[in-house]
Amino acid sequence: MIDIIKIFFIFIFILFLLRKKINIxxxxxxxxxxxIILYPFNFNKTFHALFNSLISHTTLNLLFSLTLIKSFEYSLRQTGLMQKMTSATQTLVNNKKFSIISMPLIIGMLPSLGGAYLSAPMVDSATKNTSISKEEKAFINYWYRHPWELILPLYPGIVLASAVSGVSLRDLILLNFPIAVIFFTIGFLLSMENLKNEKKSINSRDIYNSLLSFIPILLVLLPVIIFKIDLSITLFLNILFLCFYFKKNFKETFSILKYGFTWDVVVLVFGVMIFKEMLQVSGAVEGIAKAITYAQIPYLIIFITLPFFIGLITGVSVGFVGSTFPILLHLKETLPYEISIAFVSGYAGVLLSPLHLCLILTKDYFKADILGIYKKIVPATLIIFVVALIEYIFLRYYN
Incomplete structure (x- = not known):
């Protein structure tokens, strides 16, 4: 029990720092x-454990993946492909509802801070002369930015979850994919109910030219999912390909690659791995495991509630993954579908968090009532959690 109290105190301290806008x-x-203060340590043994953790393949691969994600995003903007993808969506969609959601959906493919503020005016423009309320517009802009974080390896949360848990990125994406489909679908059921569709004709050449702009995204996803190639390798090769195709010189190519190598990414990776290692070498995890076993708390409850509450309080995926997954992994030998339910639970907390930057920016832009937005976010989030729970039960008992 004393270990639970100590870890609870450490979590409160971390959350206090996050509320003060300290980098995760x-x-x-x-x-x-x-x-070091709360537990006795053999400093020599601890130093070697931390050093080995920081130079491990998992840590280095995670570091390169997260830095190259930023570089890849930058390359899409520098080559104009991001703008082409946005225009392509407007060309491809033959449906008023799809036209409205297309901007947050496409811009949401890239994990840019403040991206919600970029898509908001586009949603506002697409919904002019409709009966859609400010709160509904805000929900559309907010909700459709976020299905990607469950499955797209351009987001650090799912990459971090895979690295920390040891579950392959491919398996985690496939497990989360049905949840992402429901995520996408539920938005239609909770918004734009009275909107009439307006169709337009498009020719096959427009479709072909529009689809070409999405090739870079596919070239990142397919090697990871089909051939199980490391994300860092596919990102690096794609960046080089884009630079070659768009005739970027050596200086420009180097600048794009260098863009992602920022100190905040290094601190994030080292912070997660050191925190994970300290949980283990201190003996805290073993103490917590014994306390939970003694109290006979079902592991599923812990796998659901712990990530959820940390996600709710932090408002960021890397927050609940980095701080709770090391504990979950040491409670029992985890299976991929258990990591998936833990990730979805944590992400549900992130979606509902009043500290979530996208929610703050969206509410601010549309001058919407926060309770009105939550009236749609809460049931939508509850539905995707229930679907994730059904998937977990099916895999647990029928696989």
Whole structure:
């Protein structure tokens, strides 16, 4: 029981730092330092454990993946492909509802802070002269930015979850895919009910030219999912290909690659891995596992509630993954579908978090009532969680 109290105190300290806008990596490092105060350590043994963790293949691969994600996003903007993808969507959609959601959906493919503020005016423009309320517009802009984070390896949350848990990125994407489909579908059921569709004619050449702009995204996804190639390798090769295709010189190519190598990414990765290692070498995880076993709390409850509450309080995926997954992994030998339900639960907390930047920016742009937005977000989030739980039960008992 004493270990639970100590870890609870460390979590409160980390959350306090996050509320003060401290980078999640620094917050985790600060939390890791508290272990030295609260637990007895063999410093020589601990140093070697931390050093080996930081130079491990998992850590280095995660570091390169997260940095190259930023570089890849930058390359899409520098080559104009992001703008082409946006225009292509407007060309391809033959449906008023799809036209409205297309901008947050496409811009949401790239994990840009403040991206919600970019898509909001496009949603506002597409819904002019309709009966859609400010709260409904805000829901559309917010909701359709976020199905990608469950399955798209351009987002650090799912990459981090795979690296920390040891579940392959491919398996995690496939497990989360049905949830993402329901995520996409439920938005239609909770918005735009009275909107009439307006169709337009498009020719096959427009379709062909529009689809070409999405090739870079497919070239990242397909090697990871089909051939199980490391994300860092596919990102690196795609960046080089884009630079070659768009005739970027060596200096420009180097600048694009260098863009992602920022100190905040390094701190994030090191913070997560050091926090994870300190949980283990301190003996805290073993103490928590014994306490939970003694209390006979079902593991499923822990796998659901712990990520959910941390996601709710932090408002970011890397927050609940980095701080809770190391604990979950040491409670029992985890299976891929258990990591999936933990990830979806944590992400449900992120979606409902009042600290979620996208929600704050969207509410601000549309001047919408926050309770009105939550009236749609809460049932939508509950539905995707229920679907994830059904998938978990099916895989647990019928696979």
């Amino acid at each position: 990596g620094y917050a985790l490092l600060a939390g890791a330092s508290l272990f």
